Amino acid sequence: MDTKSDNDVMNIPALGTPLLDVRGLHVAYGASEVLHGVDLKIGHGEIVVLMGRNGMGKTTLMKSLIGNLPIREGSIFLDGKQITYLPAYKRVEVGLAYVPQGRMIFPTMTVKENIETGLFVRGEKSVPENLYDIFPVLREMGSRRGGNLSGGQQQQLAIARALATRPKVLLLDEPTEGVQPSIIQEMAHTLKKIRDNSGLSIMVSEQVLSFALDIADRILVIEGGNIVHQTTKANVDVDLLTRFLSV
Protein backbone atom coordinates (compact mmCIF):
# COMPACT_ATOMS: atom_id res chain seq x y z
CA MET A 1 0.00 0.00 0.00
CA ASP A 2 0.94 3.58 -0.50
CA THR A 3 1.96 4.97 2.84
CA LYS A 4 3.65 8.20 1.80
CA SER A 5 0.42 10.14 2.17
CA ASP A 6 -0.05 8.80 5.70
CA ASN A 7 2.89 10.88 6.77
CA ASP A 8 1.41 13.95 5.13
CA VAL A 9 -1.66 13.57 7.28
CA MET A 10 0.26 13.46 10.48
CA ASN A 11 1.85 16.77 9.60
CA ILE A 12 -1.26 18.77 8.82
CA PRO A 13 -0.73 21.92 10.88
CA ALA A 14 -4.44 22.72 11.14
CA LEU A 15 -5.04 19.46 12.94
CA GLY A 16 -3.42 20.65 16.16
CA THR A 17 -4.96 18.71 19.02
CA PRO A 18 -7.61 16.58 17.33
CA LEU A 19 -11.28 17.12 18.18
CA LEU A 20 -12.13 13.48 17.68
CA ASP A 21 -9.38 11.01 18.48
CA VAL A 22 -9.97 7.32 17.90
CA ARG A 23 -7.26 4.88 18.93
CA GLY A 24 -6.98 1.19 18.14
CA LEU A 25 -10.68 0.55 17.82
CA HIS A 26 -11.73 -3.10 17.73
CA VAL A 27 -15.42 -3.81 17.22
CA ALA A 28 -17.13 -7.17 16.76
CA TYR A 29 -20.56 -8.62 16.12
CA GLY A 30 -20.61 -11.54 18.50
CA ALA A 31 -17.55 -13.61 17.68
CA SER A 32 -16.72 -12.02 14.32
CA GLU A 33 -14.51 -8.97 14.57
CA VAL A 34 -15.26 -6.33 11.93
CA LEU A 35 -12.96 -3.44 12.91
CA HIS A 36 -9.38 -4.49 13.60
CA GLY A 37 -7.81 -1.52 15.32
CA VAL A 38 -8.96 1.65 13.59
CA ASP A 39 -7.01 4.85 14.30
CA LEU A 40 -8.34 8.17 13.16
CA LYS A 41 -8.19 11.82 14.09
CA ILE A 42 -10.44 14.66 13.06
CA GLY A 43 -9.37 18.24 13.54
CA HIS A 44 -11.45 21.31 14.39
CA GLY A 45 -13.55 22.37 11.41
CA GLU A 46 -12.26 19.57 9.24
CA ILE A 47 -14.32 17.54 6.77
CA VAL A 48 -13.10 13.97 6.55
CA VAL A 49 -14.54 11.52 4.05
CA LEU A 50 -14.42 7.82 4.85
CA MET A 51 -14.50 5.80 1.66
CA GLY A 52 -14.88 2.08 1.18
CA ARG A 53 -16.80 -0.50 -0.76
CA ASN A 54 -19.91 -2.27 0.54
CA GLY A 55 -19.34 -4.28 3.69
CA MET A 56 -15.94 -2.78 4.49
CA GLY A 57 -17.01 -1.48 7.89
CA LYS A 58 -18.10 2.14 7.38
CA THR A 59 -21.42 1.76 9.16
CA THR A 60 -19.86 -0.35 11.88
CA LEU A 61 -17.33 2.41 12.57
CA MET A 62 -20.03 5.10 12.63
CA LYS A 63 -22.23 3.08 14.97
CA SER A 64 -19.43 2.36 17.36
CA LEU A 65 -18.47 6.04 17.43
CA ILE A 66 -21.99 7.18 18.36
CA GLY A 67 -22.39 4.35 20.86
CA ASN A 68 -24.75 1.88 19.21
CA LEU A 69 -22.19 -0.92 19.22
CA PRO A 70 -20.03 -1.96 22.15
CA ILE A 71 -16.31 -1.40 21.78
CA ARG A 72 -14.15 -4.41 22.39
CA GLU A 73 -10.83 -2.64 22.57
CA GLY A 74 -9.44 0.83 22.00
CA SER A 75 -10.66 4.27 22.97
CA ILE A 76 -12.51 7.31 21.68
CA PHE A 77 -11.81 10.85 22.85
CA LEU A 78 -14.01 13.77 21.92
CA ASP A 79 -12.68 17.23 22.71
CA GLY A 80 -10.31 15.67 25.23
CA LYS A 81 -13.03 13.67 27.00
CA GLN A 82 -13.00 9.90 27.02
CA ILE A 83 -16.37 8.74 25.66
CA THR A 84 -15.56 5.11 24.90
CA TYR A 85 -18.04 3.66 27.37
CA LEU A 86 -20.74 6.33 27.45
CA PRO A 87 -24.27 5.55 26.21
CA ALA A 88 -25.26 7.31 22.99
CA TYR A 89 -27.25 10.13 24.59
CA LYS A 90 -24.28 11.13 26.75
CA ARG A 91 -21.98 11.20 23.72
CA VAL A 92 -24.47 13.57 22.10
CA GLU A 93 -24.23 15.71 25.21
CA VAL A 94 -20.44 15.84 24.82
CA GLY A 95 -20.84 16.87 21.16
CA LEU A 96 -21.31 14.02 18.70
CA ALA A 97 -24.26 13.88 16.31
CA TYR A 98 -25.18 11.12 13.92
CA VAL A 99 -27.12 10.82 10.68
CA PRO A 100 -27.45 7.07 10.09
CA GLN A 101 -27.52 5.23 6.80
CA GLY A 102 -31.20 5.01 5.88
CA ARG A 103 -31.91 8.28 7.79
CA MET A 104 -34.07 6.72 10.49
CA ILE A 105 -36.35 9.66 10.98
CA PHE A 106 -39.30 9.09 13.32
CA PRO A 107 -41.99 8.19 10.77
CA THR A 108 -45.23 9.09 12.56
CA MET A 109 -43.92 12.30 14.10
CA THR A 110 -44.21 15.54 12.18
CA VAL A 111 -41.21 17.17 10.55
CA LYS A 112 -41.11 19.83 13.23
CA GLU A 113 -41.35 17.26 16.02
CA ASN A 114 -38.57 15.24 14.43
CA ILE A 115 -36.24 18.24 14.59
CA GLU A 116 -37.38 19.01 18.12
CA THR A 117 -36.28 15.59 19.36
CA GLY A 118 -32.75 16.95 19.01
CA LEU A 119 -33.40 19.93 21.28
CA PHE A 120 -33.79 18.10 24.60
CA VAL A 121 -30.14 17.38 25.11
CA ARG A 122 -29.37 21.13 25.26
CA GLY A 123 -32.61 21.97 27.05
CA GLU A 124 -33.72 24.21 24.21
CA LYS A 125 -37.36 24.90 23.47
CA SER A 126 -37.68 25.92 19.85
CA VAL A 127 -35.99 25.04 16.57
CA PRO A 128 -33.28 27.60 15.72
CA GLU A 129 -34.31 29.67 12.69
CA ASN A 130 -30.99 29.12 10.95
CA LEU A 131 -31.80 25.42 10.59
CA TYR A 132 -34.81 26.36 8.52
CA ASP A 133 -32.67 28.80 6.56
CA ILE A 134 -30.36 25.94 5.62
CA PHE A 135 -33.26 23.59 4.78
CA PRO A 136 -36.21 25.79 3.74
CA VAL A 137 -38.21 22.78 2.58
CA LEU A 138 -38.47 21.63 6.20
CA ARG A 139 -40.16 24.85 7.18
CA GLU A 140 -42.77 24.41 4.48
CA MET A 141 -43.42 20.81 5.48
CA GLY A 142 -43.33 21.36 9.24
CA SER A 143 -46.62 19.67 9.99
CA ARG A 144 -46.26 16.70 7.61
CA ARG A 145 -45.44 13.31 9.03
CA GLY A 146 -41.76 12.50 8.58
CA GLY A 147 -42.53 9.13 7.05
CA ASN A 148 -44.37 10.76 4.19
CA LEU A 149 -41.39 12.81 2.98
CA SER A 150 -39.32 11.84 -0.05
CA GLY A 151 -35.93 10.22 0.48
CA GLY A 152 -34.02 13.42 -0.20
CA GLN A 153 -36.26 15.42 2.12
CA GLN A 154 -35.84 12.81 4.84
CA GLN A 155 -32.09 13.15 4.45
CA GLN A 156 -32.33 16.88 5.06
CA LEU A 157 -34.59 16.24 8.02
CA ALA A 158 -32.13 13.79 9.53
CA ILE A 159 -29.31 16.31 9.14
CA ALA A 160 -31.41 19.09 10.67
CA ARG A 161 -32.33 16.85 13.59
CA ALA A 162 -28.65 16.07 14.18
CA LEU A 163 -27.67 19.75 13.96
CA ALA A 164 -30.37 20.64 16.50
CA THR A 165 -28.19 18.97 19.15
CA ARG A 166 -25.47 21.57 18.45
CA PRO A 167 -22.71 19.07 17.77
CA LYS A 168 -18.97 19.58 17.58
CA VAL A 169 -18.58 16.61 15.27
CA LEU A 170 -21.28 15.52 12.80
CA LEU A 171 -21.18 11.91 11.62
CA LEU A 172 -22.97 11.16 8.34
CA ASP A 173 -23.28 7.63 7.02
CA GLU A 174 -23.68 7.53 3.23
CA PRO A 175 -25.90 10.60 2.94
CA THR A 176 -25.97 10.39 -0.85
CA GLU A 177 -27.44 6.89 -0.95
CA GLY A 178 -30.60 6.96 -3.05
CA VAL A 179 -30.28 10.68 -3.82
CA GLN A 180 -30.18 11.93 -7.40
CA PRO A 181 -26.91 13.43 -8.75
CA SER A 182 -28.03 17.07 -8.95
CA ILE A 183 -29.13 16.96 -5.31
CA ILE A 184 -25.86 15.27 -4.30
CA GLN A 185 -23.95 18.33 -5.49
CA GLU A 186 -26.28 20.60 -3.60
CA MET A 187 -25.79 18.51 -0.48
CA ALA A 188 -22.01 18.83 -0.70
CA HIS A 189 -22.46 22.57 -0.99
CA THR A 190 -24.84 22.68 1.99
CA LEU A 191 -22.55 20.62 4.20
CA LYS A 192 -19.58 22.84 3.43
CA LYS A 193 -21.67 25.90 4.18
CA ILE A 194 -22.71 24.42 7.53
CA ARG A 195 -19.06 23.77 8.37
CA ASP A 196 -18.00 27.27 7.31
CA ASN A 197 -20.74 28.95 9.33
CA SER A 198 -20.63 26.97 12.55
CA GLY A 199 -17.10 25.60 12.52
CA LEU A 200 -18.09 22.05 13.37
CA SER A 201 -16.21 19.05 12.05
CA ILE A 202 -17.79 16.52 9.75
CA MET A 203 -17.01 12.89 9.13
CA VAL A 204 -18.94 11.45 6.22
CA SER A 205 -18.80 7.95 4.80
CA GLU A 206 -19.19 7.77 1.06
CA GLN A 207 -18.82 5.67 -2.06
CA VAL A 208 -19.38 8.43 -4.62
CA LEU A 209 -15.92 9.74 -5.52
CA SER A 210 -17.07 13.03 -7.05
CA PHE A 211 -18.93 13.91 -3.86
CA ALA A 212 -15.89 13.02 -1.78
CA LEU A 213 -13.56 15.14 -3.88
CA ASP A 214 -16.04 17.97 -3.78
CA ILE A 215 -16.35 18.12 -0.01
CA ALA A 216 -13.28 16.55 1.59
CA ASP A 217 -10.35 18.17 3.33
CA ARG A 218 -9.02 14.68 3.83
CA ILE A 219 -9.97 11.23 2.59
CA LEU A 220 -9.59 7.92 4.42
CA VAL A 221 -10.10 4.52 2.83
CA ILE A 222 -11.39 1.66 4.92
CA GLU A 223 -11.01 -1.91 3.72
CA GLY A 224 -11.76 -5.08 5.64
CA GLY A 225 -11.99 -3.18 8.91
CA ASN A 226 -8.68 -1.31 8.62
CA ILE A 227 -7.86 2.20 7.44
CA VAL A 228 -5.62 1.32 4.50
CA HIS A 229 -5.02 4.72 2.96
CA GLN A 230 -5.18 8.38 3.94
CA THR A 231 -4.65 11.47 1.86
CA THR A 232 -5.24 15.18 2.01
CA LYS A 233 -7.35 16.72 -0.72
CA ALA A 234 -4.26 18.45 -2.11
CA ASN A 235 -2.31 15.23 -2.56
CA VAL A 236 -5.19 13.08 -3.74
CA ASP A 237 -4.38 10.34 -6.25
CA VAL A 238 -7.66 9.80 -8.08
CA ASP A 239 -6.54 6.63 -9.87
CA LEU A 240 -5.50 5.03 -6.62
CA LEU A 241 -8.82 5.91 -4.97
CA THR A 242 -10.73 4.56 -7.96
CA ARG A 243 -8.86 1.30 -7.61
CA PHE A 244 -9.75 1.09 -3.92
CA LEU A 245 -13.41 1.64 -4.73
CA SER A 246 -13.75 -0.74 -7.66
CA VAL A 247 -14.44 -4.36 -6.95
Next chain:
Amino acid sequence: MLSGYSFNDLASIFVMQSFAGLILFSVFLLMALGLAIVFGQMGVINMAHGEFMILGAYTTYVCSYIFAQWMPALFGLYFFIAVILSFIVAGAVGMFLEWSLIRFLYKRPLDTLLATWGVSLILQQIFRSTFGAREVGVTLPDWMMGSWNLSETIQIPINGMIVIAITLLITIVIYGLLYKSGWGKQVRAVMQNRTMAGDVGINTERVDRFTFGLGCGVAGVAGAAFTMIGSTSPTAGQQYIVDTFLVVAFGGTESLGGTIASAFSISQARSILEFFLSGSMAQVLVLLTVIGILMLRPQGLFALKVRR
Protein backbone atom coordinates in the same frame (compact mmCIF):
# COMPACT_ATOMS: atom_id res chain seq x y z
CA MET B 1 -83.38 -13.27 22.46
CA LEU B 2 -85.37 -10.06 22.07
CA SER B 3 -88.84 -11.62 22.47
CA GLY B 4 -90.85 -10.63 25.50
CA TYR B 5 -89.56 -7.07 25.72
CA SER B 6 -91.59 -4.08 24.60
CA PHE B 7 -89.88 -1.41 22.58
CA ASN B 8 -89.77 0.88 25.61
CA ASP B 9 -88.25 -1.84 27.77
CA LEU B 10 -85.62 -2.47 25.16
CA ALA B 11 -84.75 1.19 24.93
CA SER B 12 -84.36 1.44 28.72
CA ILE B 13 -82.34 -1.73 28.91
CA PHE B 14 -80.15 -0.42 26.14
CA VAL B 15 -79.51 2.91 27.87
CA MET B 16 -78.86 1.38 31.29
CA GLN B 17 -76.66 -1.41 29.97
CA SER B 18 -74.76 1.13 27.90
CA PHE B 19 -74.15 3.06 31.04
CA ALA B 20 -73.00 -0.03 32.94
CA GLY B 21 -70.81 -0.60 29.91
CA LEU B 22 -69.39 2.90 30.33
CA ILE B 23 -68.06 2.07 33.80
CA LEU B 24 -66.53 -1.10 32.43
CA PHE B 25 -65.19 1.04 29.60
CA SER B 26 -63.56 3.33 32.15
CA VAL B 27 -61.76 0.48 33.86
CA PHE B 28 -60.76 -1.12 30.54
CA LEU B 29 -59.60 2.15 29.11
CA LEU B 30 -57.45 3.10 32.09
CA MET B 31 -55.94 -0.37 32.22
CA ALA B 32 -55.37 -0.49 28.46
CA LEU B 33 -53.83 2.98 28.31
CA GLY B 34 -51.18 2.00 30.82
CA LEU B 35 -50.50 -1.33 29.18
CA ALA B 36 -50.41 0.13 25.68
CA ILE B 37 -48.03 2.94 26.55
CA VAL B 38 -45.64 0.59 28.31
CA PHE B 39 -45.83 -2.04 25.58
CA GLY B 40 -45.60 0.50 22.80
CA GLN B 41 -42.54 2.18 24.23
CA MET B 42 -40.58 -0.63 25.77
CA GLY B 43 -42.00 -3.74 24.15
CA VAL B 44 -42.64 -4.99 27.67
CA ILE B 45 -45.82 -6.98 28.20
CA ASN B 46 -46.48 -6.37 31.85
CA MET B 47 -48.17 -9.48 33.19
CA ALA B 48 -48.40 -7.77 36.59
CA HIS B 49 -50.51 -4.93 35.23
CA GLY B 50 -53.66 -6.36 36.83
CA GLU B 51 -51.92 -6.46 40.20
CA PHE B 52 -51.10 -2.77 39.89
CA MET B 53 -54.79 -2.19 39.42
CA ILE B 54 -55.50 -4.19 42.56
CA LEU B 55 -52.79 -2.24 44.36
CA GLY B 56 -54.82 0.86 43.56
CA ALA B 57 -57.99 -0.87 44.75
CA TYR B 58 -56.41 -1.80 48.09
CA THR B 59 -55.05 1.72 48.42
CA THR B 60 -58.61 2.97 47.96
CA TYR B 61 -59.83 0.46 50.51
CA VAL B 62 -57.24 1.53 53.08
CA CYS B 63 -58.05 5.13 52.36
CA SER B 64 -61.78 4.62 52.93
CA TYR B 65 -61.01 2.73 56.14
CA ILE B 66 -58.81 5.51 57.48
CA PHE B 67 -61.37 8.15 56.64
CA ALA B 68 -64.20 6.15 58.21
CA GLN B 69 -62.18 5.54 61.39
CA TRP B 70 -60.51 8.86 61.97
CA MET B 71 -62.08 11.46 59.75
CA PRO B 72 -65.75 10.50 59.43
CA ALA B 73 -66.66 14.13 58.82
CA LEU B 74 -64.66 14.10 55.62
CA PHE B 75 -65.75 10.64 54.50
CA GLY B 76 -67.72 12.08 51.61
CA LEU B 77 -64.47 13.12 49.97
CA TYR B 78 -62.31 10.08 50.53
CA PHE B 79 -62.67 8.78 46.98
CA PHE B 80 -60.92 11.74 45.43
CA ILE B 81 -58.00 11.45 47.82
CA ALA B 82 -57.95 7.71 47.12
CA VAL B 83 -57.65 8.26 43.37
CA ILE B 84 -54.63 10.47 43.83
CA LEU B 85 -53.02 8.12 46.35
CA SER B 86 -53.68 5.10 44.13
CA PHE B 87 -51.88 6.81 41.30
CA ILE B 88 -48.92 7.71 43.49
CA VAL B 89 -48.60 4.32 45.20
CA ALA B 90 -48.97 2.24 42.02
CA GLY B 91 -46.74 4.63 40.08
CA ALA B 92 -43.99 4.55 42.70
CA VAL B 93 -44.05 0.75 42.95
CA GLY B 94 -43.98 0.64 39.13
CA MET B 95 -40.92 2.89 38.94
CA PHE B 96 -39.21 0.79 41.56
CA LEU B 97 -39.99 -2.37 39.59
CA GLU B 98 -38.61 -0.82 36.40
CA TRP B 99 -35.45 0.25 38.16
CA SER B 100 -34.85 -2.98 40.02
CA LEU B 101 -35.87 -5.54 37.39
CA ILE B 102 -37.39 -4.57 34.05
CA ARG B 103 -34.57 -2.40 32.75
CA PHE B 104 -32.20 -5.36 32.76
CA LEU B 105 -34.53 -7.32 30.50
CA TYR B 106 -35.39 -4.86 27.72
CA LYS B 107 -33.75 -6.86 24.99
CA ARG B 108 -35.36 -10.11 26.12
CA PRO B 109 -39.16 -9.94 25.68
CA LEU B 110 -39.78 -13.52 26.76
CA ASP B 111 -37.84 -12.99 29.96
CA THR B 112 -39.85 -9.87 30.78
CA LEU B 113 -43.01 -11.87 30.28
CA LEU B 114 -41.83 -14.48 32.77
CA ALA B 115 -40.36 -11.97 35.18
CA THR B 116 -43.48 -9.80 35.30
CA TRP B 117 -45.59 -12.91 35.71
CA GLY B 118 -43.43 -13.77 38.70
CA VAL B 119 -43.92 -10.26 40.00
CA SER B 120 -47.69 -10.66 39.68
CA LEU B 121 -47.54 -13.81 41.84
CA ILE B 122 -45.38 -12.06 44.41
CA LEU B 123 -47.73 -9.09 44.56
CA GLN B 124 -50.74 -11.41 44.95
CA GLN B 125 -49.03 -13.10 47.87
CA ILE B 126 -48.19 -9.77 49.46
CA PHE B 127 -51.86 -8.74 49.13
CA ARG B 128 -52.94 -12.05 50.65
CA SER B 129 -50.58 -11.72 53.61
CA THR B 130 -51.55 -8.11 54.21
CA PHE B 131 -55.28 -8.05 53.59
CA GLY B 132 -56.25 -11.73 53.78
CA ALA B 133 -57.60 -13.90 51.02
CA ARG B 134 -61.21 -12.75 51.49
CA GLU B 135 -62.72 -10.10 49.31
CA VAL B 136 -62.95 -6.62 50.73
CA GLY B 137 -65.25 -3.88 49.56
CA VAL B 138 -65.49 -0.18 50.21
CA THR B 139 -68.55 1.61 51.49
CA LEU B 140 -69.41 4.51 49.29
CA PRO B 141 -70.35 7.80 50.90
CA ASP B 142 -74.10 8.42 50.80
CA TRP B 143 -74.00 11.13 48.21
CA MET B 144 -72.31 8.82 45.72
CA MET B 145 -74.84 6.03 46.25
CA GLY B 146 -77.83 7.76 44.72
CA SER B 147 -78.84 7.70 41.16
CA TRP B 148 -80.20 10.16 38.75
CA ASN B 149 -83.60 9.29 37.31
CA LEU B 150 -83.53 10.14 33.67
CA SER B 151 -87.03 8.69 33.17
CA GLU B 152 -89.21 6.23 35.06
CA THR B 153 -87.34 3.23 33.76
CA ILE B 154 -83.89 4.70 33.28
CA GLN B 155 -81.66 5.33 36.28
CA ILE B 156 -78.09 6.49 36.04
CA PRO B 157 -75.93 5.86 39.16
CA ILE B 158 -73.94 8.85 40.41
CA ASN B 159 -70.80 6.86 41.26
CA GLY B 160 -70.71 5.70 37.66
CA MET B 161 -70.77 9.25 36.41
CA ILE B 162 -67.90 10.13 38.73
CA VAL B 163 -65.82 7.22 37.47
CA ILE B 164 -66.45 8.24 33.89
CA ALA B 165 -65.55 11.84 34.64
CA ILE B 166 -62.27 10.78 36.23
CA THR B 167 -61.49 8.52 33.29
CA LEU B 168 -62.17 11.33 30.85
CA LEU B 169 -59.94 13.64 32.84
CA ILE B 170 -57.08 11.15 32.95
CA THR B 171 -57.40 10.36 29.27
CA ILE B 172 -57.21 14.04 28.44
CA VAL B 173 -54.20 14.50 30.71
CA ILE B 174 -52.42 11.54 29.12
CA TYR B 175 -53.27 12.83 25.68
CA GLY B 176 -51.84 16.19 26.63
CA LEU B 177 -48.72 14.60 28.08
CA LEU B 178 -48.12 12.40 25.04
CA TYR B 179 -48.92 14.83 22.26
CA LYS B 180 -48.37 18.28 23.69
CA SER B 181 -45.53 17.99 26.19
CA GLY B 182 -41.81 17.63 25.72
CA TRP B 183 -41.88 14.44 27.73
CA GLY B 184 -44.44 13.00 25.32
CA LYS B 185 -42.28 13.87 22.35
CA GLN B 186 -39.44 11.93 23.91
CA VAL B 187 -41.73 9.00 24.66
CA ARG B 188 -42.99 8.87 21.09
CA ALA B 189 -39.46 9.08 19.73
CA VAL B 190 -38.36 6.20 21.94
CA MET B 191 -41.47 4.24 20.93
CA GLN B 192 -40.70 4.59 17.25
CA ASN B 193 -36.98 3.98 17.35
CA ARG B 194 -35.23 3.45 20.65
CA THR B 195 -31.69 3.44 19.25
CA MET B 196 -32.23 6.55 17.19
CA ALA B 197 -33.84 8.36 20.12
CA GLY B 198 -30.64 7.80 22.08
CA ASP B 199 -28.62 8.97 19.08
CA VAL B 200 -30.37 12.35 19.08
CA GLY B 201 -29.60 12.78 22.75
CA ILE B 202 -32.75 11.55 24.48
CA ASN B 203 -32.09 9.96 27.84
CA THR B 204 -33.96 6.77 27.11
CA GLU B 205 -33.42 5.27 30.56
CA ARG B 206 -35.13 8.15 32.28
CA VAL B 207 -37.98 8.19 29.76
CA ASP B 208 -38.49 4.45 30.33
CA ARG B 209 -38.73 4.81 34.07
CA PHE B 210 -41.28 7.63 33.92
CA THR B 211 -43.34 5.84 31.30
CA PHE B 212 -43.46 2.61 33.24
CA GLY B 213 -44.40 4.51 36.39
CA LEU B 214 -47.13 6.39 34.55
CA GLY B 215 -48.58 3.18 33.09
CA CYS B 216 -48.68 1.54 36.52
CA GLY B 217 -50.06 4.69 38.16
CA VAL B 218 -52.95 4.81 35.69
CA ALA B 219 -53.62 1.12 36.41
CA GLY B 220 -53.80 2.16 40.07
CA VAL B 221 -56.48 4.71 39.22
CA ALA B 222 -58.33 1.98 37.32
CA GLY B 223 -58.20 0.06 40.58
CA ALA B 224 -59.77 2.94 42.48
CA ALA B 225 -62.56 3.01 39.91
CA PHE B 226 -62.85 -0.76 40.08
CA THR B 227 -63.77 -0.64 43.79
CA MET B 228 -67.11 0.81 42.70
CA ILE B 229 -68.10 -2.08 40.48
CA GLY B 230 -66.48 -5.07 42.13
CA SER B 231 -64.95 -6.26 45.35
CA THR B 232 -61.23 -6.38 45.80
CA SER B 233 -59.36 -9.63 46.32
CA PRO B 234 -55.72 -10.60 45.84
CA THR B 235 -56.47 -12.29 42.51
CA ALA B 236 -59.17 -9.97 41.16
CA GLY B 237 -56.68 -8.38 38.77
CA GLN B 238 -56.34 -11.61 36.83
CA GLN B 239 -59.91 -11.35 35.52
CA TYR B 240 -59.18 -8.01 33.97
CA ILE B 241 -55.78 -8.56 32.47
CA VAL B 242 -57.09 -10.77 29.65
CA ASP B 243 -59.69 -8.22 28.61
CA THR B 244 -57.06 -5.53 28.76
CA PHE B 245 -54.75 -7.44 26.47
CA LEU B 246 -57.69 -7.85 24.14
CA VAL B 247 -58.35 -4.11 24.11
CA VAL B 248 -54.70 -3.34 23.40
CA ALA B 249 -54.37 -5.92 20.62
CA PHE B 250 -57.61 -4.76 19.04
CA GLY B 251 -56.76 -1.09 19.15
CA GLY B 252 -53.10 -1.36 18.23
CA THR B 253 -50.48 0.47 20.28
CA GLU B 254 -49.88 3.34 17.92
CA SER B 255 -52.58 5.79 18.71
CA LEU B 256 -54.48 6.82 21.79
CA GLY B 257 -57.65 7.07 19.70
CA GLY B 258 -57.30 3.42 18.76
CA THR B 259 -57.13 2.36 22.39
CA ILE B 260 -60.16 4.46 23.28
CA ALA B 261 -62.28 3.19 20.40
CA SER B 262 -61.24 -0.37 21.11
CA ALA B 263 -62.01 -0.15 24.85
CA PHE B 264 -65.32 1.43 24.04
CA SER B 265 -66.48 -1.13 21.50
CA ILE B 266 -65.37 -4.12 23.55
CA SER B 267 -66.90 -2.92 26.82
CA GLN B 268 -70.16 -1.92 25.15
CA ALA B 269 -70.45 -5.18 23.27
CA ARG B 270 -69.74 -7.08 26.47
CA SER B 271 -72.18 -5.16 28.57
CA ILE B 272 -75.12 -5.14 26.18
CA LEU B 273 -74.68 -8.76 25.13
CA GLU B 274 -74.37 -9.77 28.77
CA PHE B 275 -77.90 -8.69 29.48
CA PHE B 276 -79.31 -11.04 26.89
CA LEU B 277 -76.81 -13.89 27.00
CA SER B 278 -74.84 -15.35 29.88
CA GLY B 279 -71.65 -13.51 30.85
CA SER B 280 -69.36 -16.15 29.44
CA MET B 281 -71.28 -16.39 26.17
CA ALA B 282 -70.92 -12.64 25.76
CA GLN B 283 -67.21 -12.97 26.50
CA VAL B 284 -66.79 -15.70 23.89
CA LEU B 285 -68.72 -13.81 21.26
CA VAL B 286 -66.63 -10.67 21.75
CA LEU B 287 -63.42 -12.66 21.74
CA LEU B 288 -64.32 -14.41 18.49
CA THR B 289 -65.21 -11.14 16.81
CA VAL B 290 -61.94 -9.56 17.86
CA ILE B 291 -59.93 -12.55 16.68
CA GLY B 292 -61.77 -12.43 13.36
CA ILE B 293 -60.96 -8.76 12.89
CA LEU B 294 -57.33 -9.19 13.92
CA MET B 295 -56.93 -11.93 11.31
CA LEU B 296 -57.89 -9.37 8.70
CA ARG B 297 -55.89 -6.50 10.25
CA PRO B 298 -53.03 -7.90 12.34
CA GLN B 299 -51.66 -4.44 13.16
CA GLY B 300 -54.86 -3.63 15.06
CA LEU B 301 -57.92 -1.82 13.86
CA PHE B 302 -56.55 1.67 14.16
CA ALA B 303 -52.99 1.61 12.89
CA LEU B 304 -51.76 4.83 11.30
CA LYS B 305 -51.20 5.02 7.58
CA VAL B 306 -47.67 6.19 7.05
CA ARG B 307 -44.67 5.02 5.05
CA ARG B 308 -41.89 3.59 7.15
